[in-house]
Amino acid sequence: xxxxxxxxxxxxxxxxxxxxxxxxVREGVDCPAEYAKAxxxxxxxxxxxxxxxxxxxxxxSFKPGEVTPELANQIGQDLAREIAKxxxxxxxxxxxxxxxxxxxxxx
Numbered sequence: 001x002x003x004x005x006x007x008x009x010x011x012x013x014x015x016x017x018x019x020x021x022x023x024x025v026r027e028g029v030d031c032p033a034e035y036a037k038a039x040x041x042x043x044x045x046x047x048x049x050x051x052x053x054x055x056x057x058x059x060x061s062f063k064p065g066e067v068t069p070e071l072a073n074q075i076g077q078d079l080a081r082e083i084a085k086x087x088x089x090x091x092x093x094x095x096x097x098x099x100x101x102x103x104x105x106x107x
Contacts, residue, residue, distance in 0.1 A: 001063075003060075003061050022096050024093055029091070030087065040107040043088060060072075060076055062101065068100075073102065076104050084106045087106050090105050
């Protein structure tokens with residue numbers, strides 16, 4: 001069973017830069033992972049959302065040995081589709097700790 005931490009950021013590009021570096025698996029939901037920074041920035045500019053909170057950040061952690069990186073990423077995508085319908089999201093799966101975990105960025 002995964003645990004979840006919720007947060008947000010006023011500087012989305014910094015968050016994306018951090019989570020991109022360590023990601024073993026990355027996949028977008030309504031946003032290609034390869035262009036997440038540029039597309040999310042363009043969307044914020046289009047809607048005049050450059051001030052205040054720029055993105056929501058979910059950390060979804062699994063117990064050691066509970067999932068593979070690919071399965072964890074798929075579970076993260078399913079969560080993003082469920083809670084952020086119609087919003088650009090990218091799921092970055094990290095394996096740099098004892099437990100596999102996802103960073104889900106919601107624009």
